[in-house]
Each structure stands twice: as C-alpha cells, then as structure tokens.
Amino acid sequence: MLAIDAVHAYATVRIASPADLTAVRDVASMTWHATYGDILSRPTIDAFLRRAYSDYRILAAVNDGGLWVLEEDGRVVAYQRLSMRGDVGYVGAIYVLPEAQGHGHGRRLFDTARPWFAARGAREIRLTVAERNEAARGFYRHLGFTEMETVDSHLLGEPLQERVCVLPLMQPYLFDD
Numbered sequence: 001m002l003a004i005d006a007v008h009a010y011a012t013v014r015i016a017s018p019a020d021l022t023a024v025r026d027v028a029s030m031t032w033h034a035t036y037g038d039i040l041s042r043p044t045i046d047a048f049l050r051r052a053y054s055d056y057r058i059l060a061a062v063n064d065g066g067l068w069v070l071e072e073d074g075r076v077v078a079y080q081r082l083s084m085r086g087d088v089g090y091v092g093a094i095y096v097l098p099e100a101q102g103h104g105h106g107r108r109l110f111d112t113a114r115p116w117f118a119a120r121g122a123r124e125i126r127l128t129v130a131e132r133n134e135a136a137r138g139f140y141r142h143l144g145f146t147e148m149e150t151v152d153s154h155l156l157g158e159p160l161q162e163r164v165c166v167l168p169l170m171q172p173y174l175f176d177d
C-alpha cells in the first residue's frame, strides 16, 4: 500500500514536448503489443505503430497541444491524445505501460482531459474502444462513459469491431442567470 501511495506522490501530468518523442513511441509500442496481441495480428500492430507514431505524426500532435504525458518518478509511463472536432472532444488514445497500470494514472490523465475539453466548449467526449478490449471498456464505464453502438471497422485492412463511448459534459454557462 505504501509503495502504491509513493508512486502516486511522484506522478506528474504535463503537455508533451518534442523531447518526449521517443518515450511516447516506446510506451505506445509496448502497450499496444500487450493490449492488442490477442486481438490484432502482429504485422498489423507493427505497421500501425510505424504509421501512427512516426516522428511527423508525434510532432504534429505535440504542436497542436493535445498530446499529454504522465511521468512516474521522472519517467514517461503513459500518454493521452486529445482533439476537438466542432463541439465534440475526442480521446484518440490513452495508454499506460503495462507495469504502471492500476496506479491511478489513467484517471489522472483523464482528470486533465475533462477540463481541457470543457475549456474548448466540448458538449461531450467521445472515443472508440476495441470491442474485445474488456479491461479498457470497464475503465471507461467506471469513468462515466455510456457505451453506444458497435461499429465494424478496419485497421490497415484487418477487421476490428469497435464500441463508441460517450460522456456528456456540463457547460457552466448553462447554469448562469
């Protein structure tokens, strides 16, 4: 118990910088293989990681301000990717290294996402999660997301069923007199 509390005490969340490029890519690679190894083929995972976590794509995410990292004892162990489309906020990714999962980091990241979206006028937060990723689905339900429709999707040509999840956001101005 003491060890877990100590981990929490040294966790910090901050906006990513170009210096985080390699760390984000490493967290993505390790977490993707651990999470999707039974859901997607290895060649698909590797090809997706090469494409989605190229220098260009990571730096573009850094530049638009929606890439966040979480450090545990000074080491990046998690990140999230946030974006806006109209008045809808999207969580494009939230990944915590397997050995750092269950330490409260996912919630800590999401606690920064919610005000980030609210400040940009989001009326709701949306994301998609692999239908077979039961652990992540439980996490999102626990955070208050409602599971909506299942969509038949593809990742680089490989079929993937995904569940759409939505969390409405209250806008403070709705209660102003």
Ligand SMILES: CC(C)(COP(=O)(O)OP(=O)(O)OC[C@H]1O[C@@H](n2cnc3c(N)ncnc32)[C@H](O)[C@@H]1OP(=O)(O)O)[C@@H](O)C(=O)NCCC(=O)NCCS
Pocket (backbone or CB within 6 Å): 031, 035, 093, 094, 095, 096, 097, 100, 101, 102, 103, 104, 105, 106, 107, 108, 128, 129, 130, 133, 134, 135, 136, 137, 138, 139, 142, 143
């Ligand atoms: C899913 C993930 C982001 C959650 O992050 P985490 O750091 O492991 O989760 P936390 O420790 O912050 O848990 C936060 C809360 O959710 C709860 N929770 C976590 N997983 C849960 C589950 N499967 N079912 C119900 N509740 C769950 C925790 O009990 C905790 O509750 P509390 O804050 O009320 O005490 C992380 O495990 C992960 O990166 N998984 C692999 C990658 C992945 O699937 N990402 C999502 C892709 S869409």
